[in-house]
Amino acid sequence: MEKKNLAIIILAVVLGVSGVGNIILGTLYAVPEPSVKNTIIAGDMYGPDNLDPHELWESAGYDIASQIYEGLYRYDIASPGLELIPQLASAFGTWEFSSTEPETSQANCTIPLREDVWFHDGTKFNAAAVKWSFDRLAYWMNVSGDLPGTETVAQIECLYRWPDWTPVINRTEVVDTYTIKFVLNKPYGVFDAILTFTGAAIMSPSATMFDTRIQVSQADAPGGSGHQISGTGPWQFIKYIAGVETRMKRFDDYYLGAAQVENLIINIIQDADARNNAMLAGDINVLESPHPSFYDEMRASPDVNLVEVDAGMAITQYLGMNNKRINKTWRQAISWALNYDYMIDELMEGYVIRLESPIPMGIAYANYSHQEATYNVTKAREIMNSMGHGVGFTTDAQWQGATFRTFNYTYNLGNKFREDMLILLQQNLDYIGCEVIDNGKEWTPYLDLVYNRTSPGYDGLSLWFIGWIPDYNDASNYVNSLMSNVSSGNAAQINDRILEPLLREGIAETNATKRKVIYDEIQRYCIEDLMPWAWGYTSLNRDAFAPNVKGFPTNPWGYSYFYPCYIVVT
Numbered sequence: 001m002e003k004k005n006l007a008i009i010i011l012a013v014v015l016g017v018s019g020v021g022n023i024i025l026g027t028l029y030a031v032p033e034p035s036v037k038n039t040i041i042a043g044d045m046y047g048p049d050n051l052d053p054h055e056l057w058e059s060a061g062y063d064i065a066s067q068i069y070e071g072l073y074r075y076d077i078a079s080p081g082l083e084l085i086p087q088l089a090s091a092f093g094t095w096e097f098s099s100t101e102p103e104t105s106q107a108n109c110t111i112p113l114r115e116d117v118w119f120h121d122g123t124k125f126n127a128a129a130v131k132w133s134f135d136r137l138a139y140w141m142n143v144s145g146d147l148p149g150t151e152t153v154a155q156i157e158c159l160y161r162w163p164d165w166t167p168v169i170n171r172t173e174v175v176d177t178y179t180i181k182f183v184l185n186k187p188y189g190v191f192d193a194i195l196t197f198t199g200a201a202i203m204s205p206s207a208t209m210f211d212t213r214i215q216v217s218q219a220d221a222p223g224g225s226g227h228q229i230s231g232t233g234p235w236q237f238i239k240y241i242a243g244v245e246t247r248m249k250r251f252d253d254y255y256l257g258a259a260q261v262e263n264l265i266i267n268i269i270q271d272a273d274a275r276n277n278a279m280l281a282g283d284i285n286v287l288e289s290p291h292p293s294f295y296d297e298m299r300a301s302p303d304v305n306l307v308e309v310d311a312g313m314a315i316t317q318y319l320g321m322n323n324k325r326i327n328k329t330w331r332q333a334i335s336w337a338l339n340y341d342y343m344i345d346e347l348m349e350g351y352v353i354r355l356e357s358p359i360p361m362g363i364a365y366a367n368y369s370h371q372e373a374t375y376n377v378t379k380a381r382e383i384m385n386s387m388g389h390g391v392g393f394t395t396d397a398q399w400q401g402a403t404f405r406t407f408n409y410t411y412n413l414g415n416k417f418r419e420d421m422l423i424l425l426q427q428n429l430d431y432i433g434c435e436v437i438d439n440g441k442e443w444t445p446y447l448d449l450v451y452n453r454t455s456p457g458y459d460g461l462s463l464w465f466i467g468w469i470p471d472y473n474d475a476s477n478y479v480n481s482l483m484s485n486v487s488s489g490n491a492a493q494i495n496d497r498i499l500e501p502l503l504r505e506g507i508a509e510t511n512a513t514k515r516k517v518i519y520d521e522i523q524r525y526c527i528e529d530l531m532p533w534a535w536g537y538t539s540l541n542r543d544a545f546a547p548n549v550k551g552f553p554t555n556p557w558g559y560s561y562f563y564p565c566y567i568v569v570t
Contacts, residue, residue, distance in 0.1 A: 038567050039263040040549065042286040042560070043275050045414050046443040047243060047268045051229060052214035053201040054140045054154045057489075058447060059469060062198065063266060063560045064246050068120075069201035069231035072111060072130070073192060075473065077555040078564070082473060084192060088125065088202060088232060090114045090178075097187065106170070107184040109191065115178050117255045119204035120237075121222035121230040127180040131172045132205040134182075139211065143167050155451055156199045158480075158487040159471060162186075163504040165486060168194070189510040193472035204230035216240060234259045234563040243268055260551075260566035270443075272416035279304060285546035288560060289539060291416055292349035298544055309541035312353045313556045314362050316478065319421075319534035320450075320464045324493035328530060329387055330405070334463075335373035335534045337380035337432050339424065344537055347420045352537040357523045358478050360538050362556055365475040365519035370527040372535050380432050390433055402433035410439040410464035412446040418465045425463065436463070450491045458493050465536070466491070469558055475519045476507050483532060494532045499525060 048061035053069055056062065072089040075082045086092060093111035117125035139147065140154040141161070147153060160168050168188045173181040184191065194200060207222050207230035208214070220226030221238050229237040234254045238247040246266045250259040267284055269275040276294040279287040282303055290298060290306070298304040319338070321331050344352050359366040381399070384390050389404040409425055411418035419440065426436045441449070448454045449461055471477050481487055484503045485495040499522065506518040526532060543554045551564040 038261060039265060040261050040286055040562055040565055040567070041265045041267055041284045042288070042562075043269050043278055043284040044266050045268075045270055045272075045275065046412075047240065047246065048216055049444055049447050051216050051219050051240075053198045053203065054137050055156065055213060056198050057156050057451070059467075060443070062469070064237070064248070065198050065201070066233075066560055067235035067248060067264065067562055068229060068233045068237050069198060069203065070233050071195055071197070071200045071202065072113075073195045075196055075557070077557060077559050077561060078553040082555070082557070084196065084473070088114055088117060092192070093182075105187055107187040109182045109184070110175060111180050111182070113178040113180060114255065117232050118253050119207065119230050119232055120251055121204050121207040121228065123204045123206040123230070125202065125232055126177050127174045129205055130180045130202055131174050132210075133202045134169065134172045134200075136203070136208070136210050137199060138167065138169070140213075141167065154199070155488050156197075158484070158489060159194055159197060159199060162188075163480070163484060163486055163507060187510060189507070189515070190472065190474045190476060193474055197471040202232065206230075217242070235264050259563050261562070264562055270414035272414060279544050282546065285549050286552065287544040289542060289558065290544045292351040293416075295349075295351065295542070303546065305545045305547050307543045307545065307554050309554060309556075311541055311556060312361055312538040313541055313558055314360050314470050314538070315558050316355055316358070316360050316468045316538060317536040318355060318466065319536060320461065320466050320492050321533055322458065322461050322493060323495070323532055324459070325462065326407075329383060331531045332373070333380045333383040333432055334429065335531045336376045336383065337428050338373075338534055339375045339428055341375060343421070343424060347417055347424065348537065351542070352539050355535040355537050356527070357535070358482070358526055358533070359475045359519070359523060363470060363475060363478065364473055365516050367520050367523045370524045372527050373531065377431050384432050396431060399433050400430050403435050404433040406435040406437060407462040408437045408439040410441060410446065410449060410461055412443050413440045414443075421465050452488070452491070458491055461491065475522075479503060479519070479522055479526070480507055483526070492532050496530060496532075499530060
């Protein structure tokens with residue numbers, strides 16, 4: 001899913017804080033008092049498609065929501081280990097089980113809460129606000145059946161349901177003012193992790209409407225006349241100007257102390273060249289994941305610091321294939337026909353790493369030991385021959401002169417790599433007698449298809465390039481969210497009789513050793529046989545900053561978090 005389901009894919013992501021003063025996420029930020037308290041201006045490709053935590057599942061929205069909203073737990077993105085730590089919780093919860101049999105046991109998790117937290121609208125944070133937020137999530141998941149037929153259920157609901165569609169959370173109970181109890185329908189191995197996702201963010205009951213979604217077009221600051229946005233995070237929403245920018249200001253009553261920078265602006269610059277040139281010109285002072293074509297110029301510029309971490313990110317990029325319309329044999333032929341070396345070395349100039357599994361390295365249970373498809377036109381043509389296509393062909397010209405199948409290729413305009421992939425796909429698939437048609441879209445129409453929101457939705461996709469940012473650190477977040485036949489994130493419409501039972505078994509198992517065996521087999525089957533997607537790449541970690549911007553936690557998950565930042569005068 002283009003979350004940052006990039007879009008993935010994101011996790012946007014709820015980011016957490018623990019400790020006091022400048023101790024953030026267990027990591028001590030040595031933040032000096034700045035000489036000037038000013039403005040950070042970050043560049044992004046698109047504006048938010050959504051700002052309601054119970055609907056939000058795309059990258060541009062995450063970049064904003066992760067500054068405003070917080071959850072009970074978060075990942076310490078400032079730490080190499082990305083440890084799970086408390087955020088609005090004051091400590092991890094305690095568990096009680098009604099029996100030793102997972103299928104019949106009810107599980108209770110009781111969590112103590114911080115007592116020094118306020119929402120942006122002046123409301124005090126407490127257990128009642130936590131219960132209200134999770135009751136609202138259940139409403140938009142239509143757990144009780146009360147959601148009007150005119151409304152659609154939350155697209156994130158698959159993250160909070162079992163594969164049989166039973167809700168993970170039965171109910172929440174207020175134990176006392178600063179203690180909340182979650183009653184689960186049965187033990188869930190990744191419950192702590194799903195509390196880090198934006199769907200578990202805590203919103204102000206005084207400012208937020210329970211039964212009305214927060215519309216981007218009407219988003220307003222606390223006290224405004226529109227859909228009010230009020231969280232507990234270090235930044236307070238001010239306004240969104242469609243196609244132009246999102247403005248935020250620091251929350252002076254933030255429980256860890258006000259941010260060092262007064263204002264945060266996220267500028268929308270759709271064109272990739274314009275966005276990178278804006279960084280070089282000083283029109284913006286933060287640009288996450290700049291394009292490799294600009295690395296040399298940024299390295300040479302005295303006005304840009306390019307942070308380069310030579311490690312793969314947890315963000316996956318892959319070529320989606322509509323499994324409903326493109327069967328396994330066709331998917332195998334396409335997978336072997338793609339020139340991955342050209343994609344990596346030319347289109348991404350060698351600054352990415354080949355994705356060799358649906359689960360990237362750094363995520364629990366990732367396994368890169370299986371043999372993924374590589375560029376092999378001969379093998380691709382053998383597979384085509386097995387379907388009766390091109391039998392007897394002996395020259396490239398014969399293959400290029402035939403049209404055995406036509407596919408549309410969908411991508412979001414302004415993404416330079418995905419635009420370039422159109423040409424590569426047309427050239428590569430031409431060598432197996434297939435035509436590729438340009439189906440580039442603006443951001444919202446693109447999301448309408450990959451989220452199945454408007455007709456023709458998933459059925460309007462043949463091939464598309466997509467990214468996924470983790471919502472939490474577990475293999476299930478990639479394969480169950482994107483491949484299960486009950487997941488709203490399954491844009492590829494995968495419905496496989498071998499894969500589906502494995503996915504259900506993996507999410508139900510709580511023993512780590514047994515889970516590893518299950519996810520090893522899921523990866524082997526997907527990589528070497530099913531090939532539901534063509535595995536693309538994971539980026540190396542790169543961010544660009546003006547020299548006077550300090551403190552941004554560059555991280556392998558691609559999470560944006562501006563609270564630690566400060567500006568110095570040089």
